[in-house]
Amino acid sequence: MSREQNINYLVEMGFPRELAAEAIKINGYVEPSIAWCIKKQQSEIGYSLGGTGPTGQALGGGGAGNTLGGAGQTLGGGGGQTLGGESGHSVHQDVVAPPEEVKHHMTEAEREAAMQRIKERIAEKKRQDEIDNERSELEKEKMRRVEGKEAQAAKEAWAKAEAEREAMIKKRDKERERLAKEKVREQIRIDQINREAEEKKRKGETVPQQQAPVAKPPSEEPKKEYSSCVIQIRMPDNSRIEHTFPITSTVRDVLTFVMQNRKDGKANRIQLSTTFPKKSYTESNLGTTLKDADMVPRGLFMASYI
Known part of the structure; x- marks a missing residue:
């Protein structure tokens, strides 16, 4: 203590x-x-009573007197006291009561x-x-359990968000691959028609006038429009903050939200960055919109102290 x-x-x-x-x-x-x-x-x-004085005298309480060896002196209690010296003279006087304390x-x-x-x-x-x-x-154990449940819930939400993001990326890549293959097939078809026309011309055969083959534009899946996105921020202490922002919000808006809602109890400045691709946001590019930062419909920022 x-x-x-x-x-x-x-x-x-x-x-x-x-x-x-x-x-x-x-x-x-x-x-x-x-x-x-x-x-x-x-x-x-x-x-305590009976303390010894410098001359060997002793103080007696009520009743019979007490005697100490000094110079032959005796102090008697009760109604009076007698002091006897070597000459045998005696003097009577009233006894003073001891102090209250x-x-x-x-x-x-x-x-x-x-x-x-x-x-x-x-x-x-x-x-x-x-x-x-x-x-x-x-109480501490209760708080640890509550925090543990919250951390587990945040972890599960993060895992779910990451799985959705990965699924969206895979779907997008698969669609791009399909469009690329379709474009290649269309080009092969056009090349084949051109080769057949050249072969007939070489043999002297009449080549019917026909419009040059035009490649068909690859079909594209209608793109979904989003007006908002869900942003998750992983703090330096591994805690997470999640919030929904308009897609026109900037990275600076996200940083302001983090500074206002942080619970780490520190006053350190914070910098936001992304991992895939790895990019740090400083004063020069904090004005980037979440749409331009490829954070639609979901995104993740890593927060670090600076």
Whole structure:
């Protein structure tokens, strides 16, 4: 825990903040600081009865007097006290009651009881911390599962989009191949007619006047018109953003959308690029429309930090 957390820990146990701060500053950790705080408070309350003075005198409580060996002096409790010196003179005077804080001095049993209560508080706080940590881990696990489901859904959507794109590309290539073969067959037919005409002319046969064969234009499949396209952006952290844009939108519009909806928590600038064909979009070509960038009806941009 940090220094401030340690101080708050001691304050929650009932110690004054100033005392807790001083204890943590001296000891560094919670447990030695607890013992230090108790000892500090005990020293501020007062000392135990029967403390020895510089001349060997002792303070007696109510009842019979106590005797200490000093210079033959005796202090009697109760209604008066007698001081006996070497000359045998005696003086009677009233006993001054001990200070109030001395009466409330913490005994050994009380200190042990206080330590036991503190230990129970520490144990209770540890149990509460364990419960809080367990709840926190459960919440984190729930969030991980939710994020995992979202990531799986995004992955499946991406795979589906890629499969559709690949199917569209294959279909387009197949159509181009069909048109090319048809054009070749038509050219072969025209060449054959021309050869037959040349052969008849060489033999002196009359070649009927006929219009030169014209190649038939290859049939083309009606092209579907799109007004919008679905763009997916793969972020540097492998998360994905998907949005539908008009085909007249530019790459700059896509970049603006990404900057406004990014969830990576970073402030880095982002650059967009494509993989097939590999192309990076900088300030010079951000004005390219999605239609010109061949992103219709679906497209993918890779985002990277710059």
